[in-house]
Amino acid sequence: MTSARAGQDAALHADAERPSRREQILQAAAQLFAERGSRAVGVDDVGAAVGVTGPAIYRHFASKDAMLAEMLLRISERLLEGGSERVADAGDDPAAQLRALVAFQVDFALDNPALITVQDRDLGSLTEADAAQVRRLQRRYVEVWVGVLARLHPGADAATCRARAHAIFGLINSTPHSAGRLNRPAMARLLADMAQAAATA
Amino acid sequence: MTSARAGQDAALHADAERPSRREQILQAAAQLFAERGSRAVGVDDVGAAVGVTGPAIYRHFASKDAMLAEMLLRISERLLEGGSERVADAGDDPAAQLRALVAFQVDFALDNPALITVQDRDLGSLTEADAAQVRRLQRRYVEVWVGVLARLHPGADAATCRARAHAIFGLINSTPHSAGRLNRPAMARLLADMAQAAATA
DNA sequence: CGGATTGGTTAACGGCGGTTCACACCCGGG
DNA sequence: CCCGGGTGTGAACCGCCGTTAACCAATCCG
Numbered sequence: 001m002t003s004a005r006a007g008q009d010a011a012l013h014a015d016a017e018r019p020s021r022r023e024q025i026l027q028a029a030a031q032l033f034a035e036r037g038s039r040a041v042g043v044d045d046v047g048a049a050v051g052v053t054g055p056a057i058y059r060h061f062a063s064k065d066a067m068l069a070e071m072l073l074r075i076s077e078r079l080l081e082g083g084s085e086r087v088a089d090a091g092d093d094p095a096a097q098l099r100a101l102v103a104f105q106v107d108f109a110l111d112n113p114a115l116i117t118v119q120d121r122d123l124g125s126l127t128e129a130d131a132a133q134v135r136r137l138q139r140r141y142v143e144v145w146v147g148v149l150a151r152l153h154p155g156a157d158a159a160t161c162r163a164r165a166h167a168i169f170g171l172i173n174s175t176p177h178s179a180g181r182l183n184r185p186a187m188a189r190l191l192a193d194m195a196q197a198a199a200t201a
Numbered sequence: 202m203t204s205a206r207a208g209q210d211a212a213l214h215a216d217a218e219r220p221s222r223r224e225q226i227l228q229a230a231a232q233l234f235a236e237r238g239s240r241a242v243g244v245d246d247v248g249a250a251v252g253v254t255g256p257a258i259y260r261h262f263a264s265k266d267a268m269l270a271e272m273l274l275r276i277s278e279r280l281l282e283g284g285s286e287r288v289a290d291a292g293d294d295p296a297a298q299l300r301a302l303v304a305f306q307v308d309f310a311l312d313n314p315a316l317i318t319v320q321d322r323d324l325g326s327l328t329e330a331d332a333a334q335v336r337r338l339q340r341r342y343v344e345v346w347v348g349v350l351a352r353l354h355p356g357a358d359a360a361t362c363r364a365r366a367h368a369i370f371g372l373i374n375s376t377p378h379s380a381g382r383l384n385r386p387a388m389a390r391l392l393a394d395m396a397q398a399a400a401t402a
Numbered sequence: 403c404g405g406a407t408t409g410g411t412t413a414a415c416g417g418c419g420g421t422t423c424a425c426a427c428c429c430g431g432g
Numbered sequence: 433c434c435c436g437g438g439t440g441t442g443a444a445c446c447g448c449c450g451t452t453a454a455c456c457a458a459t460c461c462g
């Protein structure tokens with residue numbers, strides 16, 4: 001069940017091979033969970049969103065919680081993987097690494113506002129085991145940022161860098177809250193510039 | 202047991218009388234809602250947190266939803282009121298006004314992490330009428346920021362300023378996520394500096 | 403004093419929602 | 433042709449939880 005080719009599940013991709021019912025469900029659920037919160041969304045709602053009745057979900061997932069768990073695990077994995085990759089590809093210059101990380105996070109947030117929302121709203125609805133694993137992945141992703149920030153702020157201790165990283169996430173992940181209005185490239189530039197300034201202040 | 206001023210949030214009392222049972226409930230509920238989400242918290246849990254059984258809540262609130270509504274309305278009112286006041290007291294210099302707003306928001310977020318969390322996680326659990334009113338207040342608060350930001354960025358349109366304001370909120374409100382570690386004055390300075398930089402970038 | 407008010411308690415009700423069950427298709431391969 | 437696995441359906445089950453009911457202790461006040 002560890003889906004082998006997991007890199008391509010971006011919440012808004014409907015091409016390639018027609019997404020399996022399973023993937024359709026995950027995507028629709030992410031959307032609904034983001035809008036109303038996972039606990040406020042019924043299994044029937046998720047089913048209806050993909051043109052199926054509620055119990056049909058159980059042909060693809062063991063439970064509603066398992067759905068959420070898989071969703072959150074994938075997000076964390078994609079962030080960690082993508083972030084590490086971007087840093088590795090950016091050479092040795094910490095400033096370049098920061099630019100790469102910022103660009104990556106901005107793209108992710110703009111591409112997947114629903115996932116961003118669910119990730120930090122519904123972590124608490126997971127079993128302790130699942131939550132722990134998600135937190136482990138998240139922490140590793142944060143550490144990627146901390147490594148870069150530490151080189152940019154030689155005087156700062158790790159706790160400060162960590163707080164700084166969280167603040168930058170908060171800034172970039174504000175996207176779902178400032179809904180609409182601004183076209184994507186403008187939004188991307190604005191967020192990147194602000195994040196850059198905040199990171200190097 | 203009502204020895205009052207132990208570790209209490211500087212939070213929810215519009216009228217700062219001795220904490221009435223009603224206020225105790227609101228405060229305990231805010232804490233629990235922040236930790237687990239309002240839908241995951243039972244009336245019995247809230248009651249237990251103040252040393253009372255579940256149904257006793259209904260002597261003080263019409264319903265669980267009414268509790269949440271009052272909580273969110275108060276937050277929004279306090280932010281709008283406090284923000285407007287700080288700007289008015291800061292004279293005519295937009296840079297000074299921004300500093301005042303940033304300091305205010307940082308103080309609020311550090312003093313009331315629970316309220317910050319609940320405010321944007323559980324807005325969706327309100328009746329449409331209540332949610333609308335909260336959003337109205339929030340919008341007015343945002344507009345206070347937008348007014349200041351617009352003067353600092355003469356070339357920028359309102360939509361950009363609005364997105365900028367939301368991004369700054371995200372940055373400052375990241376506090377609940379970077380739990381602990383950093384002592385309060387250090388955190389306050391870090392957040393203020395980053396917000397300042399992001400706002401003027 | 404004594405009745406009304408206030409703030410509790412325990413027990414029960416009722417609906418919602420996740421999950422299971424028994425059954426019905428569709429379809430590909432022996 | 434039929435058998436079996438994957439997928440979907442409607443009905444039923446069941447536990448949780450918000451809410452109400454009925455009753456009780458204390459306190460306030462005329």
